Amino acid sequence: MTTATPARLRWSGAGAVLAVAVLQVVAVVVTAVLWFLRTVFAGGACTPRCDWATADAAGVLFASSILASVALTATAAIVAGWTGRDLAWVPLVSTALVVVGYLAAAALFDAAMR
Secondary structure, eight states: OOOOOOHHHHTHHHHHHHHHHHHHHHHHHHHHHHHHHHHHTTGGGOOTTOOHHHHHHHHHHHHHHHHHHHHHHHHHHHHHHHHOOOOTTHHHHHHHHHHHHHHHHHHHHHHHTO
16 A cells, blocks of 8 residues: 655645756846847857847847756656656756757857848
8 A cells, every 4th residue: 555645745846847947047137138248249240241130039049958958857846846856967967958059059140140
């Protein structure tokens, strides 16, 4: 015979996910500030060959990496709440996704501005 886990104990898994998600929020804020500074100061230094469509695509890439990261963490929090599993590692992977998305978008943006 198994004993059902009380709901308040099962939600501790979601609490762990949300606690680690603070790192993800910091990464999003820092990379968003860096992205803003990169894009604001790029227009004046642009050569006549700048590819603005690619620069816009870089912005979409960066925003998409943030949205995917948030969706992944939210899904992990819901699953951890339902199952009580420890999924606190998922926000760390999501944070890496934000950083990799920023680096890829920055490289694409820089290539478009040359």
